[in-house]
Amino acid sequence: MTDFAAASVEEHVRALNDGEVSAVELVDGAIKRIDARDGAINAVIIRNFDEARAQAKAADDARKAGARRPLLGVPVTVKEAYGTKGQPTTWGLEPLREVLATEDAVAVQRLKNAGAIVLGKTNIPPGLGDWQSVNPIYGRTNNPHDLTRTPGGSSGGSAASLAAGYVPLEIGSDIGGSIRVPSALCGTFGHKPSWELIPMRGHAPAGAPGAKVLLGVGGPMARAANDLDLALSVLAGPDDDEAHGYKVALAPPRATRLKDFRVLVLDSHPVAPTDAEVAAAVNALAEDAAKAGAKVVRASPALPDLRKAFDNYNTLLFTIISRFTANPLAISAHAWMNELDAHEAFRKQWAAFFKDIDVVLSPTFGVPAFPHNDDPVWEKRIMRVGDRDTRYADQLGWPSIAAHAHLPSTAFPIGRTKSGLPLGAQAMGGYLDDRTTIAFAAAVEEELGRKAMLAL
Numbered sequence: 001m002t003d004f005a006a007a008s009v010e011e012h013v014r015a016l017n018d019g020e021v022s023a024v025e026l027v028d029g030a031i032k033r034i035d036a037r038d039g040a041i042n043a044v045i046i047r048n049f050d051e052a053r054a055q056a057k058a059a060d061d062a063r064k065a066g067a068r069r070p071l072l073g074v075p076v077t078v079k080e081a082y083g084t085k086g087q088p089t090t091w092g093l094e095p096l097r098e099v100l101a102t103e104d105a106v107a108v109q110r111l112k113n114a115g116a117i118v119l120g121k122t123n124i125p126p127g128l129g130d131w132q133s134v135n136p137i138y139g140r141t142n143n144p145h146d147l148t149r150t151p152g153g154s155s156g157g158s159a160a161s162l163a164a165g166y167v168p169l170e171i172g173s174d175i176g177g178s179i180r181v182p183s184a185l186c187g188t189f190g191h192k193p194s195w196e197l198i199p200m201r202g203h204a205p206a207g208a209p210g211a212k213v214l215l216g217v218g219g220p221m222a223r224a225a226n227d228l229d230l231a232l233s234v235l236a237g238p239d240d241d242e243a244h245g246y247k248v249a250l251a252p253p254r255a256t257r258l259k260d261f262r263v264l265v266l267d268s269h270p271v272a273p274t275d276a277e278v279a280a281a282v283n284a285l286a287e288d289a290a291k292a293g294a295k296v297v298r299a300s301p302a303l304p305d306l307r308k309a310f311d312n313y314n315t316l317l318f319t320i321i322s323r324f325t326a327n328p329l330a331i332s333a334h335a336w337m338n339e340l341d342a343h344e345a346f347r348k349q350w351a352a353f354f355k356d357i358d359v360v361l362s363p364t365f366g367v368p369a370f371p372h373n374d375d376p377v378w379e380k381r382i383m384r385v386g387d388r389d390t391r392y393a394d395q396l397g398w399p400s401i402a403a404h405a406h407l408p409s410t411a412f413p414i415g416r417t418k419s420g421l422p423l424g425a426q427a428m429g430g431y432l433d434d435r436t437t438i439a440f441a442a443a444v445e446e447e448l449g450r451k452a453m454l455a456l
Helices: 009-017 022-042 047-062 106-113 156-163 180-186 225-235 239-244 276-291 306-321 333-353 392-402 436-450
Strands: 044-047 075-079 117-122 167-172 189-192 217-222 262-265 294-299 358-365 381-387 386-391 409-417 424-428
Touching: 009 022, 009 075, 009 225, 022 044, 022 047, 022 075, 022 117, 044 156, 047 306, 075 156, 106 117, 106 167, 106 225, 117 156, 156 167, 156 180, 156 217, 156 262, 167 189, 167 225, 167 436, 180 189, 180 409, 180 424, 189 225, 189 436, 217 225, 225 436, 262 276, 276 294, 276 358, 276 409, 276 424, 306 333, 306 392, 358 392, 358 436, 381 392, 386 392, 392 409, 392 424, 409 436, 424 436
Parallel strands: 075 117, 075 167, 262 294, 262 358
Antiparallel strands: 044 117, 167 217, 189 217, 189 409, 358 424, 381 386, 409 424
């Protein structure tokens, strides 16, 4: 293999271990691809190339001396929202343009400890609040498959970096689909982990304390399903004082072959209108999984009420994300506690549901990559779904299911539209069954040939 633009993390590591390539060669190749392709895409907006080359040389020296770490010598990029020492962590907010992070976020430090080489940081929307990735500091990121369309957000630069063939691994974050939506729109893989599985310390604007945020998580994004599991092993585990008494021991996947999975299929949502091509692709995958032997069902009396769950999620989400805005959502302490009680009740319903079902298969998002929309007011934005104009914010419906209940969800590619845009699905599982949803995506990739759709 001479060009690693389509290679997985596993393929990078194998080639390094076998002496087929050096870390310096991998880093130089990734830099050349960014220099050649990123002018039009604008995914990697902070570049750390000189230091990355020095780190690659050190990685090669360490490997020659016998060192072995999970990601030693593998080039990666990281979402701008994660603190990286000495570099901007602005969240796309103009007042923070000149503020530099004083330390690495926990997730970034864990990548580095595993031997990964951070080439730079990738683009986001302001405050991470959009399914697009454009802001006044770094400009707009375009979808590598169609430059007139969004790569998604808020981890849009992350997914674009993967789809464009720059690097094999990224870390994103997700509270309203910000890992999964870009993965679907760019034809890559992404994992929204169970809440609190991966520490979020340092995922905050530079200088902010970064307290834990209900619903918000960070997770890996990649070009192959198995790489998500590898990255999860590097990133997961308690932080700081909790690590003094806790450790992670995730359960193995409930199944590894499609024939052994119990799958509930959802192709419509009471809030989110869904494009016909998206729904058709999910149903085609469900049929293929059933032919492979999976137990596929279309309904369950134990399924929580998705409309009521969305209403609770909406209140929680907009209370959280409006906190530092000019118009924060007003809610009393007791009303907030009532919402938390309702939230916990939904979590218990999902726990009961997953006793008889291994994964829920659904669209990741209701539409493929859509044209850029610069209207600053979400309430005025229109989302075209088929031949209908719908509310932009209604698309929160699909990502909300897993985000609301703290469930793991793995996004993966499943096909293309008639016009050639990627189509994606998500597999959602029970709390802390992260390896199960990743294993389902891996089985789909291996047995049904749904591979990452790189725009090389």
